[in-house]
Each structure stands twice: as C-alpha cells, then as structure tokens.
Amino acid sequence: MKFSARHTVKNSHARTGILTTPHGVIQTPVFMPVATSGAVKTLSPEEVKNLGAEIILGNTYHLHLRPGEELIAAEGGLQKWMNWLGPILTDSGGYQAFSLGATRSKSAKTTDEGVRFFSHLDGKKLFFTPESAIDIQLKLGGDIVMVLDDCAPFPATEKRLYAAVKRTGEWAKRSTEHWQREGIALRQAQGKGLFGIVQGGLNKELRQQSLKDIQSLPFDGIAIGGVSVGEGKQNMLAAVDFIANDLDPTRPHYLMGVGEPIDLIRMIHRGIDMFDCVLPTRLARHGAFWTTNFKRENIRRASFTNQSKSLDPKCNCPTCQTYSASYLRHLVMTNESLGLRLLSIHNLSIIFNLLREIRSSIENDNFVNKFGPHLS
C-alpha cells in the first residue's frame, strides 16, 4: 500500500493525498460507507459507487459469523463476491468487543490473549486474537486490514484506559510480527496495508503514549479508535487534539466511526484523511437526513406532510433532483423500502459532496477560508 500527501494547507493540518491499494486508487480525505455484512444497507454496490464512494468497509466479526471467510475466499474474495470492484477496508472486530460487551452482558470479553465472543446469532463461542483477526481479514480479501484493538468504553476509568492502551500496544506488536511472519513481502507485493489503532480515551498522556506505541511499528496507516463511543462532540475533538500535532505525516490518518458532516470538517482540519461511519445509512433507515447546511432533520415530522419541495433545495443528489419531501415522508411512513433507499442515497450524497468540496478547497488553498466557521 502506498500513500502520498498531495497538497497541504497553511494554518491547518488539512491535506489531500492519494492512497494506492490493490483494487484501486483513493483520493483523500475519503469517506468509507459501512457495508457490515457485505452490503451498504439498502443499496447496491453500483449505486454506492455512482454516488462517489471509492472504498467501503466490511466487518470481520459479522462476515466471520455469516457466511464465514472460507466461503468468501472460495468465491474469490469479498470484492468479487459482492461485485464491489474497488478497495475494501476490513474492520477487525475490536469494536464489537466493545459494543457487544458493553451493551449486552457477557456477550464479549477481552483478555490479554484476545477477545472472546458469544455469537449474537446462536450464542456460539468465538475467540479472536490479533493473529486470527488478520488471517480472517486476509481471507476476506481486505485491501486494508485493521489490527485487533481494545476499545475502551465511555466513560472509562484511567485504569481501564491504561489497560486498553497497553493491550492495544501489545496486540499491535503481535499484529505486525504476524503480518511479517505471514509474508510481508507477499503482502507488500499484493499492495495490502495494515493499520494500527490508537486508544487512550480522553486521557492526554495515554493518547500520546498510545500514538507513540503505534507509530513506532511499521504500520501502513494510523487509525484513531476509542472515539464515537458516546463521548460527545467536544470530547471527541479533545481526544483528537491531544495527538493531532504528532501524527506521522508520511502515513494516512484514519478516524474510526466518524461521522457527521460537521465532524468531518473539524477532523480534516486536524489532519484526518479517512473516515467511516454508519450514520448516513442508519439515520436514513430511521427517517433522518442531513441538509446541505449540516442540520439533522427527520422526514417523519408532520410538517413534511405537504412539502412538495425536495429535502433541501440546494442538494443536487438523485433523490432531491427527483422526489418531493412529501413523497419521501409517505414512503417512510408506509414502510416502503424505497424511502429508506432514497434517504440513504441523499445522506451519502451529502457526505460525498462535502468531501469533494473539501478536497477541492484544500487544493485551491481555500479550505480554512471556506470552512473557517466550522473548524473549532
């Protein structure tokens, strides 16, 4: 995997870049729609691509459970199988240890050796280690492989955060060793990349320690995890600010699980190159959508009943070019799946259009000027 920064900005960490993967080249800053179980929910890969997606995210935990990485490998890899011909980043399952463990008692537990899961489908016991998480992702066909990390919840004690940083650091080391043992030359020839993940929650020293741990290892990219776990926007900003100045500029920076349009702007200003988030598609399935000025609305609100205009007069997405808010509300209220699809298309368009604007403003040295009011 290769990354090169293309254009940087004065008075900001914002930058554009190019990420080269086995399945194609990506313009950064980039947003990766989440295709947890092999589909961006409600949309076809062709639709996702046409909206402007260059890379999508698939999930180790979910795909391991169903249908299993062996089947996907036998079918020629996730890209071929689902007919997404571009790059795919596979998440490791570290977040599921948090989300299943935190919200469902005893369905996931993290130890120094790895993460034990009880399948949410049939209760079957699973055990992921840093090594097995990589093996599964390679079988799935991930272009970018994420290490298994220990994602601490919010709020978390300093002790818990310390443990997360220590364990994540140790796992990171095991991960790079495994990556090499399994043939780093081959990996590099294939052009696949391995990303490390920084933890540390809202603790400045621990964030900086974790960044040091991760950046000392030969990772192809640096991810920031342990955010978007319920801490809120201001806390998230603080967590990133702790380390923004020390991010290795030669490697891509990936903020995991973010986000909202406003968060993308702020975090790109802080030097983030990559994002993924379920919000555009999940909000859509819940009737919510963003306007071009980054406000959240919900189409179920009675006031949209007679709105014959589109969701947002300034939006040029396929949904807004074609359908009225009134009709979209009707579709959602009557559980027509078309409504969920059209809102997913709109929300993803809002994100991709924003990123196009941001990239071009960076290239034109206009980023700070244009997005100034939204940067802090």
Add this chain to the structure above:
RNA sequence: GCUGGGGUGGUAGAGUGGUCAAUUACACUUGGCUGUAAACCAAGCGCCUUCGGGCUUCGUAGGUUCGAAUCCUACUCCCAGCA
C-alpha cells in the same frame, strides 16, 4: 319477522361489580442514533392542572348498588342462522 351473538379510547382487540382513564398491538406525535445485535430505541398519546390532583368517558336512556365498561330494563345499530 324469529333465534342466537355482539356494540370498549384513531383502528384491532383485552377487560365481566371496586386495584379501570381502562392490558396489548398497530396507527399517530415528538426525541435519540457517530469503527451497525440498529428499516432500531425511548417518551407521549380523553380534557384540565398550581403536577398533589380534578373532571368527563366503554352504543343511547333509565335503573340496581356504598361503588358499574362490568348486573337489570327499554331503545337503537351490527353480525350469523332460520323464515
């Protein structure tokens, strides 16, 4: 016309003397959602309220009772079967 069954809040449908302003579901209203256990979750949903409570409701009108959505009578409407 006769016989039997039944009319409960927007809808369906519980409830058969007090713990019923009335279970539940759906609908509706409003919130929430940030590496997807998520087309989900939460709250509200007769009227008024100084949030203690007050008032009017279970086809209509009477009645029994300390007390009725629940028992009785009449009326009315609906359904099934028979004429």
